[in-house]
Structure formats: C-alpha cells, structure tokens
Amino acid sequence: MNVTKTTALAHSNIALVKYWGKRNTQLNLPAVGSISINLENLHTTTSIEVKEHLKSDELFLNGNPAKKHESERVRSFMDLLRKKSGNKIFTEIISHNNFPTSAGLASSASAFAALSLAASCVFGLQSSKEELSELARQGSGSAARSIYGGFVEMKKGSRHDGIDAVAIQLAPKEHWELRLLIAITSESKKETGSTDGMKLSEKTSPYYKGWVKSSTPDIDEMRSAIYNKDFQKLGELAEFSCLKMHGLVMSSRPGLLYWNGTTIEVIHAIKELRRRGTAVYFTIDAGPQVKAICLPKDTIQIKKELEQIPGVKKIIETPLGGDARIIGGES
Numbered sequence: 392m393n394v395t396k397t398t399a400l401a402h403s404n405i406a407l408v409k410y411w412g413k414r415n416t417q418l419n420l421p422a423v424g425s426i427s428i429n430l431e432n433l434h435t436t437t438s439i440e441v442k443e444h445l446k447s448d449e450l451f452l453n454g455n456p457a458k459k460h461e462s463e464r465v466r467s468f469m470d471l472l473r474k475k476s477g478n479k480i481f482t483e484i485i486s487h488n489n490f491p492t493s494a495g496l497a498s499s500a501s502a503f504a505a506l507s508l509a510a511s512c513v514f515g516l517q518s519s520k521e522e523l524s525e526l527a528r529q530g531s532g533s534a535a536r537s538i539y540g541g542f543v544e545m546k547k548g549s550r551h552d553g554i555d556a557v558a559i560q561l562a563p564k565e566h567w568e569l570r571l572l573i574a575i576t577s578e579s580k581k582e583t584g585s586t587d588g589m590k591l592s593e594k595t596s597p598y599y600k601g602w603v604k605s606s607t608p609d610i611d612e613m614r615s616a617i618y619n620k621d622f623q624k625l626g627e628l629a630e631f632s633c634l635k636m637h638g639l640v641m642s643s644r645p646g647l648l649y650w651n652g653t654t655i656e657v658i659h660a661i662k663e664l665r666r667r668g669t670a671v672y673f674t675i676d677a678g679p680q681v682k683a684i685c686l687p688k689d690t691i692q693i694k695k696e697l698e699q700i701p702g703v704k705k706i707i708e709t710p711l712g713g714d715a716r717i718i719g720g721e722s
C-alpha cells in the first residue's frame with residue numbers, strides 16, 4: 392500500500408421510492424428496494440490519513456471532534472475495512488458537509504459514500520463501484536446509492552451475504568435535467584433517527600407487511616418513468632411512496648411524526664401550484680424538510696412561492712449530481 396492520505400467527495404441523494412425497513416440488521420440489508428436522485432449542491436468531502444501512532448480511528452466532523460455515538464459508528468465501519476484488507480492501521484478522518492447538518496438534512500448517505508471511497512483507497516483495496524456500494528450500505532443504507540450520480544436504484548437483493556444488495560445507476564444526470572428545491576422548515580435535530588425509526592415500524596406497525604409487499608411495483612413503475620422521462624408519473628409516484636412511508640411511520644407504536652406545521656403548509660402550496668398548472672411534486676425523508684421536484688423552467692416561480700410561506704427558513708436549490716470521486720491524494 393502506498394497511498395497514506397486521500398480525499399473523496401460524494402453527493403447526497405433523495406429517494407423517489409423510499410427505503411424503510413431492513414431484512415438483516417447485521418449487514419444492513421434493506422427490506423425493500425429504492426430509487427433516488429443524486430444532488431449536486433449537497434456533498435460531503437472526507438479526507439482520511441493513516442497515522443502510525445493512533446490506537447483507534449479519530450473522527451472530526453465539520454471542524455469539531457465527533458460525538459461518541461458518531462465515532463463509534465464510524466469505527467465499527469472502519470473495522471470492516473481492516474477485516475477486508477487484513478491491515479490493522481488506524482486513521483484520522485476529517486469530514487465536512489457543505490450543507491447545514493443541523494437542519495436535519497440527510498448526511499449519512501454522502502458521508503458513508505465518501506468514507507467508503509476514501510477508506511478503500513488508503514486500505515489498498517481496488518474496489519469496483521459495486522463493491523464500494525456494498526461497503527457504503529453497511530455504513531448507511533442510503534449511502535449505497537450515493538456512490539453513483541444521476542438516477543440510481545438500490546437493489547434489495549436476496550442473498551444472505553448481501554453481496555447483491557447494492558445500488559446501480561439507472562441513468563446519468565445528463566439523461567434528464569431535473570431540479571430540486573429543498574424547503575428548510577426547521578433547524579433542530581430530529582428526535583428519532585432513521586435506523587431507530589425503521590426498527591420501531593418493523594416491530595409495531597400493522598402496515599409493515601403491506602409496505603414491504605407493495606414496494607416492488609413502485610420500483611418498476613419509477614424505473615420506467617425515468618427511462619421514458621414521464622415527469623407526471625415520476626412525481627405522482629414519488630408522492631405516493633413518500634406518503635406511504637410516512638403513513639407507515641405514523642402507524643408505529645408509539646407513532647412517529649417527522650413533520651411540523653410548515654411541512655404541511657409546503658405540501659399544500661405544492662398541490663396548489665399544481666392546480667394552477669405548474670408541474671411540481673414533493674417528497675419528504677425522516678425529517679420536516681420538504682423537497683420539491685420540478686423542471687428547470689419552473690424553478691424560479693416555485694422558489695418564489697415557497698419562500699413566502701411563513702416558517703420556511705430558506706430554500707436550497709440543486710440540479711442532479713455526479714458519481715462519488717477521489718479529489719485529492721498523497722503518497
């Protein structure tokens with residue numbers, strides 16, 4: 392191994408068909424497949440350096456030493472690389488998000504995708520994209536999708552060892568120019584993270600089985616909406632999958648509600664825009680921010696309308712992004 396320091400960048404992504412639930416927690420195998428788009432303006436940059444004197448990995452997030460639970464999650468992820476490479480080295484990891492993490496925007500997807508790429512490099516693993524996606528999945532399910540740019544499908548897979556639970560690129564970003572407007576409605580941290588939320592839904596929701604069973608047709612339809620560039624179909628399905636996931640989440644016991652009042656106001660505003668003839672659809676992850684999906688020509692008008700809603704703190708606009716990539720390295 393000759394590379395001892397490297398830097399990788401990965402974009403965040405937003406699911407159009409949602410992942411919620413696991414068929415194996417140990418390997419982090421999803422219970423359902425998912426489809427996402429990769430976001431250009433939201434990314435994580437991760438530098439990793441081998442340090443001979445370290446007895447465990449050290450993690451810095453956005454300029455500060457990471458919290459205990461964050462370090463633990465990353466250390467057990469790094470153990471996977473030590474095991475895979477047979478190399479017992481420890482590293483210093485410095486990670487930055489260019490988007491507000493306090494705003495509850497998903498960061499684990501871009502973070503574990505960037506870390507998978509950078510860490511594979513310093514551990515001397517010549518990993519293919521598929522292997523990187525498999526590795527990233529073990530850090531966070533949605534991270535498997537952030538290895539690729541554009542339109543991405545995460546396969547649920549059927550094998551026990553999980554090697555077929557990986558993402559593939561359906562189409563590069565150039566295939567179809569879409570825009571995303573993210574309405575930030577709260578900057579406080581959510582109470583229940585996705586991993587715990589999923590566990591609760593699996594254990595307690597009477598709707599869980601139906602959720603798992605009904606996901607395959609959503610995937611098939613979304614794939615064809617993307618290939619055929621059918622925006623109405625893409626939007627309607629994205630809203631369906633989003634509301635179905637939140638319905639599942641709300642039907643857990645105790646019920647989880649990731650939305651605030653402004654989340655609902657933004658949903659109504661998007662529906663109203665549509666009634667007036669503008670093609671725009673919403674999707675929402677495990678948090679209160681609303682992501683409006685639209686075509687480039689309508690971006691300015693939609694942004695203007697959403698900005699005016701009381702409670703919307705700001706709007707982040709982004710086109711689709713590219714693959715995770717190495718952006719720097721030293722020997």
Ligand code: DP6
Nearest residue numbers: 406409410531532533585586676677
């Ligand atoms: C609502 O990928 O954060 O954003 O695998 O437990 O780390 P873990 O979960 P995570 O879950 C993402 C859930 C979601 C939907 C999605 O991105 O598909």
